[in-house]
Amino acid sequence: MPFETLVAVCMGYVVLMFGVAFAADRAAQRGRVRWLDHPLVYTLSLSVYCSAWTFYGAVGYASRSGLEFATIYIGPTLVFAGAWWGLRRLVRIARMHHVTSIADLISARFGKSNALAALITLIAVIAATPYVALQLQSVRLSFELFALQSPGATPVTSETALWVAAGLALFTILFGTRNLAADERHHGVVTAIALEAVVKLVAFVALGVFVVWGLADGPADIVARIAAASQDPARDGWVLRPDRWTALNIVSAAAILTLPRMFQVLVVEAADEERLHVAGWAFPAYLFAMSLFVLPIAVMGAELLPASANPDLYVLTLPQAMGQDLLALLVFLGGFSAATSMVVVCTIALSTMISNHWLTPLRLWLRRPASGEETDDLRGFVLNSRRLAILAVMGAGWLYHQASGGSEALAAMGLVAFTGMAQVLPAMLGGLLWRGANRMGAYAGVGAGSVLWLVIVFLPSVGIGRLPPLIDGVDPLAFAVFLTLSVNTLAFIALSIFGFPDPVERLQGLSFVSAIQPIRHSRAPGEDRAEPLLAMARRVWGPDQALRYFRAQAAAQGKSGYLPDLTPAFLTALERRLSGSVGAATAHAMIDRVAGGMSLTVSDLMDVAGEAQRAMKEAQRLEIATSELERTARQLREANDKLTALSVQKDAFLGQISHELRTPMTSVRAFSEILKTPDLSDEDRARFAGIIHDEAGRLTRLLDDLLDLSVLESGQAQLDVSAANLHDLIERALNAASATRAERAFTIDRDIPTEHLGVITDPDRLLQVLINVITNARKYCDADRPVLRIRVARRPANGPAIDIIDNGAGIDAARQSLIFEKFSRLNDPARAGGAGLGLAICREIMLTLGGDISYLPGQGGAAFRIVLPKHPPVGQANPHAGAAS
């Protein structure tokens, strides 16, 4: 096959991947994520575990060491099949805390310590650089093979690796840093990787089928050949060694959890924990399919290819040697997929870690809060720092590849990286399972384990230094794995036991170990600091998204506007959402810096512990349903409070009516019984009959008032609207009221010309109000020389107003708001016949007429303003039916 064809196919494949990623991102942006979110896509994306190392190297590994290669598949299978419950828990906790990377997880667990995250990022970068180099190398080697096959082709140089690295960097920057989502999910990348997973599998299985049925005589024949090969004394490496077997299983099981790229696809890209139901069996099945044909290919390669052929490249050279160009091309694409998907996800994960745990904290530290933070575009900074980190990781991989000369056996670097990241495992498992685990333990464990790993595994593997003298008969790698992990775990446990976690750490520990929502406690709520928090959120998310989020939160609290109260729930939610963008430690630091002054106390912890216990008893997973329920419950509670208050009001009202009716009735009854006695003087008889008459009249008035009020309140009042002159109405009201305490001579102060104002209203109802107010003034004004001032204001904008003001003592401020309530009669020993319903009726009438009546404070005496509507009332409509009950 011409080399140019290969290059063309390869380019076409790259364009296809860009297209798929682009389409998936677009679909996700439009909210069409149904098939993107399918558990199968998730499962396929997990196959990023199978990098070029496994794709090419597994056959080489099997050639050298027989079945030992299977450990790389068995470890993850054990984790998925044996501990899917633990994985679900991991995903649940990580999603709860909006964890963005393995470093973020550890940091969040151990008191949001950024130093710990920075340390883990360092280990990840050190471990990943040669690993990325390995992928670039595999692509270059496979290109070389094709170039050798086609004479006259452009010689493959190290520039191939540079081009591949540049292309991958472009892809990763395009689809890995499109925006700062609150959760670090990348639909485009994940979908492209799922497609690459299919290509990988199809290529490998196709080759396997060709080998088993095309080159050998079916499965039986292959098994016989493998058996024969294993007996070959030259293959002493095929003997299974328990120490290596165990060690390799441990590190590959650890790798599936701790490798940055695996954590990215397994945890960060998981929308929820439910997809692990499918992945729990589907991913082991994928691994099984990928491993099934490894030994057959290794055995047939050894039989059919010259001894000088590199077993790491059997998968390519075997079909080439057999003249199967198309199969070779397919395998090449499979290997290319394996390499590129690993590099892309790895650089995304590393760039998130570098940006969140190195660059952003550094920048926050360098730029202390100052005025003018509004303009400080942190969002742009985070995105750019990620792009920079992608370029840096890719560049480091390429430089390493150049420097190492690409001569390493492929398998070695993979295991080095596995062992390195396994150093995070004790802190991770301890953090998830043991509440006593603390930050000092994590530092000690991760620190000691990784320094040891650096010295006895990493540096020797890159040719610096030598492995220390080993115990006889123990495999060096197995020894290194056991030594680093034992020291790591012991240091972790020891310092955790002796150390004492700070409150934030204990809180996070509780949240992680119990898998319950973290709760933040604040004792200084206030709106004044919501503004700076919004400013900060704008820097991270951009103004629109931040404002939308704040507005939604305020609405959820039942507030209008865009500034929610700084409740613990809000701060917790905001911090978690921010941590989805900048990592837990940074988000914690940012919120603390702005919201400030919120430290945890022992009583906070007790509260949280109490809440935690309660929460654990209840079903925890219905998080959304719970908040929904809480809101409903609160609404119900409020409604109930209102009803109770109404019921109390109603009881008070009925009690008042009872009192007002029984009082005159008592006199009527007592005196009528007295009247029945025979020996009564005529004088008494006449006086008592008079009392009965007065009290009966009082009863009638009360019943009239009650009836009037109930008709007005029910909105059934018939309005008889017609034109009237205010002057006439005031005149009639003054005349009608003059009978009340007629002995008192009132000076009436009027401005007659302004009174001549035509209004369209129900004149009888308005007259009733005027009489009531003027009568009250006559009754209660206690001035020596009582004066009643009446003024009409035309007020074109608001409708006419009639002010009625006397020169008495007025109504004290405390009672002014009560006088329009039913039965609110001021203390009035004289009683003068009213039941305290007059002003309540006035208010109802004015509201029915479309106007209002109110008390005017600060006028020297009792002062009322009667306002008529700007537009006259229409017929009998009642604008406030039922509103005044």
Next chain:
Amino acid sequence: MMLDILMIEDEPNIAEAVRFILMREGWRISLHADGAGGIEAIRAQRPRLVILDLMLPNRSGEEILADLRAEDDLGLAATPVLMLTARGQTGPAAEQADAVLSKPFANDDLCALVRRMLGQGGDGG
């Protein structure tokens, strides 16, 4: 001469009716028309029975009753109290009263109650 009954009632017509009914029975009765000063009136006149309206201006019947029961002079504090109420029901404080009579009442009921509370008929002067 000792006073039989002090009535604290702000409704003048009711006070007039009760005074008329009980005087006709031979009791010596005096009136006080306001919640304010109610306890002082009891202290000063030391009646054998207090007829107390529940709803009074300035100081309620319940409060005056509580004042009375808290008096240091135990003889005074134990003065029998007949509570008059125009409400359908009475609050817990009225339980300290020796009897409660709902308004409106039958004149005979009032007389019988007062007679029982004072332990004997009026001595007619």
